[in-house]
Amino acid sequence: VVEASIPEHLRATWKKYSATGFEHKEEFEQEFVRHIETTLARSLYNCDDLAAYYGTALAFRDRLIIEWNKTQQRQTLLDQKRVYYLSLEFLMGRALDNAMLNVGKKDTAREGLEDLGFRIEDVVNQEHDAALGNGGLGRLAACFLDSMATLNYPAWGYGLRYRYGIFKQEIVDGYQVEIPDYWLDFNPWEFPRHDITVDIQFYGQSVRHEDEDGRVTYNWQGGEIVQAVAYDVPIPGYGTTTTNNLRLWSSKASSGEFDFQKFNAGEYESAVSDQQRAETISAVLYPNDNLDRGKELRLKQQYFWCAASLYDIVRRFKKTNRAWLEFPDQVAIQLNDTHPTLAIVELQRILVDQEGLEWDEAWKIVVGTFGYTNHTVLPEALEKWSVPLMEHLLPRHLQIIYDINLFFLQDVEKKFPDDRDLLARVSIIEESRPKMVRMAYLAIIGSHKVNGVAELHSDLIKTTIFKDFVNIYGPDKFTNVTNGITPRRWLHQANPRLSKLIASKLGGYDFLTDLTLLDGIEHFVDDKEFRKEWAEIKTENKKRLAKHIKDTTGYTVNPTALFDVQVKRIHEYKRQQLNIFGVIHRYLKIKSMTPEERKKLVPRVSIFGGKAAPGYWMAKTIIHLINKVGQVVNNDSDIGDLLKVIFIEDYNVSKAEIIVPASDISEHISTAGTEASGTSNMKFVLNGGLIIGTCDGANIEITREITESNIFLFGNLAEDVENLRETHRYKGFTLDEDLAKVFESIRSGTFGDANAFESLIASITDHGDYYLVSDDFKSYIQTQELVDEDFQKQDEWIAKSISSVARMGFFSTDRVIDEYAESIWNVEPLVVE
Ligand code: F58
CATH class of the missing domain: 3.40.50.2000 (Glycogen Phosphorylase B;)
Structure with missing residues (x-):
């Protein structure tokens, strides 16, 4: 990571030219045309809706990144506790409409585009969905990002930059056919950070070392290295300048990896195929929902992403020169399901093997840092990894898992002597053939809070799959945070007419940031005119869907x-x-x-x-x-x-x-x-x-x-x-x-x-x-x-x-995020002037 700043005495010149975003229609138009003509190298003779989409997106992207920079500087300066949301899926959908609405410039863009001969709806519809998720879990992560930015929490998302998102579905003769979703041709919303890379190790062996004082340490040696490259996606809050970061990691062969010996020996093709192998790690999103398949590449994805993210988080913490014990006061990491559970093991490894902390001291820091969210009770969806696979791919991590398990089981035995069955039931290692690592158990043991996502679900995990752990830890470790949705995308953006009608009755759009204000429309339930408009909006929306159905299936449906x-x-x-x-x-x-x-x-x-x-x-x-x-x-x-x-x-x-x-x-x-x-x-x-x-x-x-x-x-x-x-x-x-x-x-x-x-x-x-x-x-x-x-x-x-x-006021992710912040993360929003 390169870190170089402009000397103090030269900064005035810099600041004079610091970028500013467009404000008015004319400035938007200027930015739009500049991007079409220079970034895209096209002209007014050669500008279709797609080009117009790129021009608009780039104009907004510039605005976002300016606020992104300020937000990051502010967060670094104030040095408050940050939240890191680790999710293997972020089902973002389209970004442009959302960005326009969140920064409050959709009308400006609409007018500007009209001046130049475009309809904003057509332009918005050019965008390819960012479909880096399967369903509810990935979409929840996307709603969380929106709310965390809107509420000014210093929060980062960490995920993988899949080259292929969830497959495109076609129906042929009534059957589903899957088409790869190659979506990265040109993505105006990401900023490649070729200077932010992390080397990630796989395979090799864990080597034991004992010094003169009898102190034993382990060193992970050999194996192969793959490089993680950061791509940043700005996340604008609604009605605030806060613009948070979603950092997605992409894999490539590490610079040292390209095998020059092979190359010189004329094995060019095999050297290239090594390179390609490294790139496969972040190539594709696994399309299973609620089914665990235990594929090696998936485990590689998980470790690659966890290790890169933790390296980044630890690096940021170390820059503050604080004592390690303060880590959980500065860093909260939320695990979106068990997919990032290896992050627990990785942090313990960093602290013990690399930073030289004592095991117990390190473990206290780890548990204080992590929270784990469970999203399912279906047994076939609970992740397990085979011990031989884990040993092969991550030899040192498996040792650490065994140690975590040993100390945990010793504690359990002290508390419940003579209950052999209990020990077997709660062991991280399932004694099957092959032995399996139960990731949910590891996640529970390595976190200070475990939550379900609705009341019934949170009760069920306590009385069924995690019952023994409630006995061991007491009920307070387990909690409920009922899910929500962001009203910005799911009301204001998807249903602008309804949003406008509600605003007309409530005297403004405050309900979009305090959804409980919606209760104000109950006064109008008996208002004939209001009901009529309400019903008309539904009919209009049904007509829009009927048109989509006609265009895509040929069937005519009656609205x-x-x-x-x-x-x-x-x-x-x-x-x-x-x-x-x-x-x-x-x-x-x-x-x-x-x-x-x-x-x-x-x-x-x-x-x-x-x-x-x-x-x-x-x-x-x-x-x-x-x-x-x-x-x-x-x-x-x-x-x-x-x-x-x-x-x-x-x-x-x-x-x-x-x-x-x-x-x-x-x-x-x-x-x-x-x-x-x-x-x-x-x-x-x-x-x-x-x-x-x-x-x-x-x-x-x-x-x-x-x-x-x-x-x-x-x-x-x-x-x-x-x-x-x-x-x-x-x-x-x-x-x-x-x-x-x-x-x-x-x-x-x-x-x-x-x-x-x-x-x-x-x-x-x-x-x-x-x-x-x-x-x-x-x-x-x-x-x-x-x-x-x-x-x-x-x-x-x-x-x-x-x-x-x-x-419906309760079901906003704003409420959800405040609950996580208060009861799990212990973080405060950052005050923005
Ligand atoms: C979903 N899980 C739950 N998992 O099914 C749904 O009830 C809940 O509302 C939602 O999470 C948010 O909490 C879900 O979508 C997946 O898609 C996983 C993808 C990776 C493999 C395992 C399932």
Whole structure:
């Protein structure tokens, strides 16, 4: 890292020319044209929407980086405690619209672009999503960055700069096909820092050394070196100049690595392939959600990123010349799930092996520094790494893990003598073949706080997967921080009309930074004019989505129909199969109705979207079924507008911004106890959509806030799930009559090749129905009938919609971040003048 500053007496000249961002329309236009003509080397004869997007993005990027610089200088000067959010995923979506709104210059840009012949909407739509995440976990990290900057916390995100984000999904003949998402052609939002590099070691061996006094030290030697290069992404807060940093690491062969011996020996190709191997580390985001696969490259990614980030954090701390004991007073590191757990081991290694601290002293610092957030109770998602793999790749780290485990188990034994079972249960090392390192246990032991992401979830981790640890540490180590969403992106940006209407009633946009102010709109629930405008906005948003559906699928949907939406990753526990079985049930029912009966029906558009992990066969089968049902239903002239089934291809953040504001009802129907929180449920309600859902995750707290009369709850409770599963296993069950008819129609080939869907049906009828689809089917159907009834009473429906939005104040990530800051990080916002 190069550190050189301009001598004091020359700084005046420098400061005279210090960059400033544009303020007015004319200055924006000037910046825009300059970037088009110089940075892009294009001209007014050669400037399409894409070029206009780059020009606009670069003009805003310059503004951001100026504030970024000031923010970083301020943070260094004031030297307060900082937060580091370690996440393997940041699902950012598009940056331009967000940047324009956060710095308050969207109108300036709109006018400027108009002067030059562009429509701002077209320009914004050119941007490729930054899709460095799978789903909820990655999007949560992105919302956190927005809130941390908005609230002026000195906070950095650390992640990987994947060359390929989550794959693009295409639907071919009803099947999902995955296309690589190469998104880095030209990314105006990142600043490569070729001067900020860290050498990361892999493989080799741990060498023991004993000095004359008998002091034993270990040294990690040999192996190979890969270089981490920093790329910085500025994160602007809303309504503040604070611009925080997201640092993403990219891998390349270390400068020493290029093997000149090989090169000289004429093995040029093999030297190049070594180089490429180094670059693979940050090449691709693993596309699994809630499934752990244990691939070596994934472990390499994890260590690469943890080691680079910690080196950076420690370097920054050392510049302050403080004593090591003060480290936890200056640094809080939050682990977004177990993926960065190696950071715990790495910090212990740095302190003991490199800085020469005593083990206990170092360990106290480590535990004081880290917090761990759990996002799942699904056993198949809990990370474990095989001991032989760990030993091969990170020999010294494995030793340290064994030592951490030894000291931990000794403590446990002191507290609970003679409980051998307990020791085996809580050991970081699972005594299987091969032995496995249980990352969640390591994360718990190495952190001072562990949190779940919604009340039910936090209770569940305490009573199930981490029960023993609650006994060992006491309940205070475990806490809940219910998730949220940023209202800037998920209301103001995605639904500008609704945001404007709310602002007109509340006398301004303060609710965007204090979402509890939304309760002020409850006064207008009975205001006829307000209701009318509210309903009109929903219709406009539905028309926008209808247009998107027409453009992308060719199907015409009626914007006055009830839009029923389920968009999220496709997973059996999220139960898109329950939804599509319900759709088939509806279809069969309509088919059997007289024209008179049909007249009373509420037309419905069932909208699905979401990706399946490429290797998750059952999830892909569900996508296939949805698409086949769509083909049949949508082309059945007998059905017309009464039912349409749409699968929106390649669901991502920017599509969510169109879909969420357009829903009348959305589905959050996971088997109770399986969805840790869910966050799209919050987005839909905040945009005036009602929800149908199970008593799971954050649905429960949403219900508490908006009251039971504003939500359609159904299905079994989490506390009964275990028993129901047992019953299935040992007693079998009788299939609900209506569900049996649905299966019959599939099996008779109504939706094409019946064989294709046999495994899906059999998972319910023959293999225990683990996700309790059959148990919840009846109450799901009945509740959907209630939805139909209520939708017909439009006036009441709108009233429900308004009072729900009014009561969503709790679900802002601003509240969430303040809770983390207070109860886990112990950090204060930085005062900005
Ligand atoms: C999600 N987890 C939870 N994991 O499923 C959801 O309930 C919660 O609202 C959200 O986190 C935020 O807390 C999730 O998205 C992943 O995608 C992981 C990706 C890496 C492999 C393991 C799953």
